[in-house]
Amino acid sequence: MNYRKFGNTGEKISALGFGCMRFPEYEKDGKMYVDQDKVDEMVAEAYRQGVNYFDTAPKYCNCNSEEAVGRAVKGFRDKVLLSTKIPLDVCKKPGDYRRALEHSLDKLGTDHLDFYHFWGINRKEFDQTIMAQDLLADAAKAKEEGLIRHISFSFHDEPLAIKYIIDESKKRGIPMESMLVQYNLLDRTNEEMLHYAASNGVGTVAMGPVGGGRLAAPTELYAKLTGKKSIATYELAFKFVLGNPDLNCALSGMQTLDMVKQNAKLASDSTGFSKEEWQQLGEAMEQLKKFSELYCTGCKYCQPCPAGIEIPKIFNMFTYYNVYGLKDHAKKMYDNYVKDGGKLIEDCKNCGFCERHCPQHLQIRKELERVEKLFR
Ligand code: SF4
Ligand code: SF4
Known part of the structure; x- marks a missing residue:
């Protein structure tokens, strides 16, 4: 397994992270359950292969993921980094942050979280909930007490809001230490902000690294443009994400033992993309787009449209x-x-x-x- 320095957190993070949102489940009497035996097997295999970052959230897998991960890592809890999230809609009054945190600790069966994310935030929520309720102070207090080790956020908004969140939390004196954002070969909108985060010592994790495994087109073009032999699509997508020097960890929502093995192998590969290959592939994708009859660069100069058309x-x-x-x-x-x-x-x-x-x-x-x- 390859490991990377995780921003300024002082942690070494595995290049592959385990996203615990797609665990195998089954239904019984109209209720959904996680298949704990399978999860135990997958998580143990990931750990054996060197994965040390496990990311869950209260609502994943019909609200059963936290408990399932907690059980699965029991034998090696102190050797791995556990991450979960707080949905901002639970923060309505003082004390709610703490209650949500304690609930997650309880579900995970641990006395501390390594990373606690403000979940899926945008700039408005950052201002109107996190800053307005001073939730960063709650997070800092929990950190002081050893309940959480690092303060993080996951993100769904315009890329520039990332800069805003990083800058404003720093000004408040309680900086964000890591972030989780969407990033893959097909969706590179956050690339510039990954660089900004990395330059500011914020650890970076990508969700959806292989675009849900749907990537199909670019392999041949890559071979043509780089003069190298074509490689499997999945591998290409993974290597592209991991080839970005600003990215610390690719989080994959693994569903089967085979996926764990396949991804762990890719993340342990010593023949990752060089900077040059990484750039070539990015350019190849742009070329592909350019051949399109409708070449929109996504620059957004046409926005805002007064009719609200995106x-x-x-x-x-x-x-x-x-x-x-x-x-x-x-x-x-x-x-x-x-x-x-x-x-x-x-x-x-x-x-x-x-x-x-x-x-x-x-x-x-x-x-x-x-x-x-x-x-x-
Ligand atoms: S202005 Fe709008 S439509 Fe034109 S390239 Fe930029 S994003 Fe695309
Ligand atoms: S309202 Fe119609 S013409 Fe005006 S910016 Fe929007 S899409 Fe373009």
Whole structure:
């Protein structure tokens, strides 16, 4: 297993982390249970292979994940780093942070957490809940008492909000020590912020490192552009994430013993990508996108659209569909966007703002029409 310095936390983290959100489950009398025997086997194998970072959350696996991980690591608890999260919606009044923390400690059967994340936050929640309720002070107190060792956050927002959260917590005198963000070969939007975090001593963990295993297209192109032999898609995706020098750990939501073995092997490989290969692959992906008939760089100069249409998001779905060949996934993204009340071309006010600002000179309205027709 390869290990990396985990920001300024003083920890050495394994290149592969175990995301405990997809444990095997079964149903009995209308209730879901985690298959503890299988989890024990997978977790023990991961530990044997050198994985030392296990990440769970109160709501994973029908709220059973924390307890299952706690049981599975019992024999080697002090040799691994346990991470869980606090959902901000439980923080309504003073004392709620502490109650949630104690609940997680209890479920995990441990007297301390190594990493405690503010879960899936965005800039607004950071301001209106964490800062407004001074939850960082609660976290610092828990740290002083030895209940948590490091303060962390996981993130779902515009990349620049990462900088804001890191800077503001530092100004408050209680800096974030690690972060967990989405990052893979298909979704590199957080790449710049990974660099910012790493430069500021914040440990970095990527979720979804292989894009859910859906990557299909780039292997041949990679071979063509680099002159190297084509390697398996899954391996390529993994190596790309781990090849980023700003990333400390790739967190994989492993479901089977085979997955544990396969991922551990990749994360132990001494022939990881060189910086040059990593850059080549990134460029290859960009090239692939450029060949697309609709080349949106995701720069967001067309935003904000007064009608609320998330143009780059919709065009990105098209890239998944048309360039990477991930048709079902793209369709699902579109359906979720609509389900969440996302605005569409039918809401367009025809102000022309987007087209005036698009550096690619895309005929945005016409393209939206076309893309949406494809998904409807
Ligand atoms: S023209 Fe339509 S899509 Fe473009 S910015 Fe205006 S409202 Fe939004
Ligand atoms: S301005 Fe053009 S290239 Fe940039 S995100 Fe919008 S549509 Fe894409």
